[in-house]
Amino acid sequence: MQSSPFLLTLIGLLLALWTVAAGWIMIRASTRVQAAEGTKRAVRRLSRMIEDSPAIPLLVRADGRIEAPDRLAGWLGLDAVPQYLSELAPSGAGGLSEDQLEQLTTRVRRTQKTAAPFQMTVKPRGSKRALALRGSLADPNVSPSGAALVWVFDLTESEEEVAALREETARAREDFGALVGLIEAAPMPMWFRSPQMQLRLVNTAYVAAVGAQSPDEVVARQIELIETVDGVSAAEVAQQAGERRKPIERIVSATIKGARRTMRVTDLPLIGEGIAGYAVDIEEMEEQAREFRAFREAQRSMLDQLSIGVAQFDSRRRMTFANQPFHRVFALPPGIVNDRTSFEQMLMVARENGRIPEVRDFPAWRAELGEWFLSDETQDEAWPLPDSTHLRIVAQPMPDGGLVMIAEDRTEQLALSATRDTLLRTRTATFDNLFEALAVFAPDGHLELWNRGFTGVWGLDPEALDGHPMAEDLLEAIAQQLADPKQVATINLVIRSATLDRKKKQGNVQLSDGRTLDFASVPLPDGNGLLTVLDVTASRQAEEALRERNRALEEADAVMTRFLANMSYEFRTPLTSIGGFAELLTSGVAGELTPQARDYAEAISLSVGKLTEQVENVLDLSQSEAGLMPLSKQKLDLLPLITQVVRKREGAIVDAGLTLDLRGDPGKKVEADPQQIRRAIAHLLDNAIAATARDGKITVELRQNRAGTKITLSDNGRGMTQHELARALEGIRPTRDGKGIERRQGLGIPLARHLIEAHGGTLEIHTRKGVGTSATITLP
Template sequence: MSEVKNSLTGQADDGARTPRPFMAGKGFKSATAHEAAKQEHGSLARFLKICAAGTALAALARPVLAQSEQQAAASAHLFTSSQVVGVSVVIGVISAALLSTLWLVRQRGNLENESREIRSALSDAQQRISQYQALIADKNRRIVIWDGNSRPELLGQLPPETGAPQDGEFLAFGLWLKSHSASELEKAIDRLREAAQSFDMVVETIRDEILEAQGRVSGGRAFVRFVALNNLRAELAELRIERDRLITSISAFQTMLDAIDMPAWQRDPAGRLTWVNQAYGDAVEARSPQQAINEGREMLTTVARERIRATTTPESPFHDKISTVVRGNRTFFDVVDVKVPGGSAGIAIDVSDIEAVRAELERTLKSHAETLDHLATPVAIFDGERRLQFYNQAFVALWELDIAFLEGRPDNSELLERLRAAKKLPDQLNWKSWKEAALSVYRALDTQSDLWHLPNGQTLRVFATAHPQGGATWVFENLTEQVDLETRYNTLVKVQGETIDHLSEGVAVFGPDGRIRLSNPAFRALWGITETEAKPGTHIRALGEACAPSYDRPDGWKTFAELITSFDDERRSSQGTLELFSGLVLDYAVIPLPNAQTMLTFVNMTDSVRAERALTEKNEALRKADELKNDFVQHVSYELRSPLTNIIGFTDLLRTPGVGPLNERQAEYIDHISTSSSVLLTLVNDILDLATVDAGIMRLNYAEIDLNDLLDDVSMQIADRLHESGVALEITAPAYLGTIIADPQRLKQILLKLLANAANFSPEGTSISLECHREGTDFVFSVRDHGPGISPDMIATVFDRFATGAKSGKRGGAGLGLSIVDSFVSLHHGDVTIDSEPGKGTTVVCRIPSVNIPHSAAAE
């Protein structure tokens, strides 16, 4: 039976349950717990009523059941099996009702006990809530609670003197907290709500009140407590804020010092570096300021540091200029070093440029003083107290004053009195007024000038200029020489006028307005105008109209008028030639003069022009004759080469056995004919080549030439000629000369002509040498013989045409070989030189440059 009761009640053996408060929302809610208890109590009451009704029914059925049992026992034999089952069901229902009644009675007792416990816990909770609310209601603290995304709840309040709002504007921290405190607090609250990161911090209101803010997370809620601090805690918080402010200021100050280009440093009491800025590190060539501190790199010398340490006191900082070496250059710094309780601090300002400017200013002032001292114009400078500060030698020579008096720095008024006493100033009716007018320059804004007529006959123009900082400068210009110069100038002008009037060239001078200032008779005679038409003041256009009958062309007087009246910044000169209707040829020149004046000159060149034209006509005739000569040479050369070719061909044919045998005399004649024909053909070819060069139609056929093959070919072709002359050929060249881009045929002709010329003048049994080498891309070769040489007066003509040395050579010739060599070398843009001494042979050196790209070139 007890097991059944336990299964029904579920807590029969547990005894009384411990009462616990109901937590809901944002704290204890007593009203909600009370309503839940009332609902549960009402359900139990209804259930108990139902159970009581069942119990009553069971009580009413109990006599009936007893009677039925007695009857059943008396007449057991009278019931059927269905009756027995019905009776059993009734008995079971009655038993269940009894058990339910017992359970309900026990449950009712438990509910009453729990109700009493709940009411007791509710009363305790309400009492604690009242205590908490009384505690939170303290004016020295306020709590802000966030529960999820719901609106925050505000509990408590802060003192009014803090300036904290009591309404919903409390969370607008920027309205009542200082900007840096509001910014840090908002960031801390964001971290608290998002990452559950607690914080403790001190904030400062705009009324300079100190609050302590504590952020925590509990039960899934985030809350921040604001506490108004008492005196000690507020003072501690203020000290913390002041410390943070000082740390920030020091950091900003050090950052600023790192940014400026002035070395700064801090030292401990022992003089060791504890902090330097970036400029200091750069000055001592350290990779970073920390390296300069670790290695103790000093920018100032030991003597300078000891001097600073010895002279610096807390009341009197060190301030002086110090010279040191920075990055290998001598540098001047304006150093300021102060002593502080923890050591010292200093800064250095680079004043090298200022020192250089100061030194340059001193040199400039000294140079100006020296310059003024060497001027011929007297100069005197007075300071702000009107005392003589500077004077030059010309000033001493002008007034003939005592040096001792001037070195005593006299007052300007005293100086004028001394000059008046020496009778060196102009005589004045009212001396006092004149002196005051002269000394008024110290109060004047503009420069004052005056003429002083001295008793000794000199005339001075005096300029007095006041200085902005006080004082004045007096300049005495001696006009005596100027007057003499003006007199002489007027005399010179008259002389020049007379001179111009007697010139054979026509001269006219015009002003900037285009009007004539002067003209000479030659000008009027050349243009056939009268003196009235060319009188001073006549405009150039009117003068052009007067000269129109002699010369009326657009390029005449209109051009002169444009040049004379032009407003160009740079005035142009012009010259040329014009021919008048009368046949006179004039050379004109437009020459700018000072003061914007212009001179127009005309020279009669009629006789010279006529002579020049005659010479030009003769020269043209000679040029045409030269052209005819060239045409004749070319025609004759071509006409001669054709029959010579036939003669040489038939001579070679007569030598062949097929024609028939020749006797000895015929063979000798045939050899002479062949030799003469070859010489004549060579001469004709040479003449034709020279004519082609002279006509400017010679073209070079550039090709790449192997120089070693070229030398082999030349040595084979010249072998017969060398054998005939009885001389040997020595070729000196590197094993491989390379290639060159030139005309193969003309280059071969150059070598053959030089070798043939050397063989012609070399004695039998000697040798001629051919030396070849390369200089860059140039091909340089020289031919040397051991002949009689050339006299110095003949060297200049060896390259001339038809210059022969037949008297000393084995063979005579037309003298065209070296001329052809010179022409072909020039066509290759090379050069040829000759060196010879009588009795020591001759050396000809040629340089042939190589072209970059093969092309055809015509002779110029």
């Protein structure tokens, strides 16, 4: 039987449908299998996530039974999770305490009834673990019977962190309080600005500085401490610090408590908070800086006046100062200080100018000097220069790492020292060869210096003085040589007078051998005392002989005085008698004389007159030299007196062929003896007449000035040499053996001089051979 095509088609469709249905069923089954596998994997994943989650679920059913992972038992310190909530507080170790369990039970029941969530923290017994419990009503899909779901979190680490944070917070609060107290107690003004640059906080010092009543007043009125400088206010400066995010420090002047003070102001940005600021009063520091600068300038000015060279180097070994002597000593150029020349360069310049010692290895020597900066001790060296200059170099390290270098030119001092040594040797040689005995005593009384004559004059052992004994020990040895040992106290007094009292004193002693010593003390400028001793034995003997001779001379002078007084009578009386008898014979009392007899009588009278005049001259001169010239002073008008003297010699002047010029103003008066002054002028005039040749001229001039009254007699005669003038002034003098009188020239000039000197005046004679003579009488 043949199959119908329709049937075949229908069969094919059915098979196709079956195949499709089978395929769909297989695909659906496979999908469900995959979904089931996925669900299982999701369940396992969720279970694993719950196991590894930081929170553990605890399901508490209405009947008190609980469900929870085993991990909760480990958190609670139990071996296994109990079946009921009440078993979470077992009698053994672990679990919750009774109070914690009671609180948990109460809150769980309230949640089951009211669906109100709760939170609490518990700590299992015997464990440091802290657990946070957060409970709520469980979802019906989880437990439809009104169970409570409690999530348990392990807050052990969080609790520790919270405790640490609490501790840090408390400490921060304490630090903040201390900081606030510190800011309030700070002596410097401090403030804080908001991001809008408004004052928000100020301390007490700020309030006192601006003269406000309280910090609130300062903040309310925005009272600024710092004034606007160059058009920029304090808030604008703070804003600039905030924009730059860097502190701004400046030095300005501000009025603090009514006084202008220099302040160092700092604006400190606090990122995200605002700007803090504080002001430090540096007025005293500025004043000290000014004083330091003034002191430094004064010090450098003073160093410029010193005769020694001084230079200063800083810690970088650069020259910061050098005075003029330092420039001169090392021949440095003027701008070396301004160029901040280093120490090594300065030595190089000095070396080029030949102002350092000659050294073989200059770099090594310079490096050795560079160690002065690192030394702790002062260096003192002597530098002999090639030009024979000797320098003393002192290097003083400074605390700041710098160096002060002092250069002293000691060439002159060394020369003076050598000269001093020579002088000391010369002094020693001079002392040892002096005729006097010398000794120098120090203020403490010990013998410091002596010469060889000192030991010889006192009869001391020279070796006994080598130890420079004290004065007391020396005087004990001297006392043994004295005729009277008690006189040693006089020597001690003289030594003390020079060394302690600083006065001169002298004395004399007798030695046991008959010698006489004179000693004297002289204070020396160095505080010592000089004792000089001289053996005056021979001079004392000569002095005694002179005294004896003086006594003999005094007796002879008395005899001469009596002789002169007697001769004045014995000479004048016979001459007066002879002259009187001659005048009587001439007048004819004894009868009329023949012409020849009359001539003899007149000759006798003329000779008597001349002899009388010579006797009077001799007697007056003798009395004047003996100091016995009698004077009868009175007020005299000199011009008439001189005129009388000239008139009496008018005949002699005319006979000699001379001219005389008398000049002078009338009214010149002096206190004098008229007879003696007349005689003095007459003697000088007679000498002028005798010394002037014919046709000569004599001038007599009278004048008066501050020095007194002067009478000048001058002529143009033959004059005298100085030797002749000396002999004329001597007149007469005792012979060499002292037993007679020797006549040198006429007695006129010496007698005139004595007469004038007896009136307190002077006689000056100026003469020149062949030119003339001038005699000047000066009367007070």
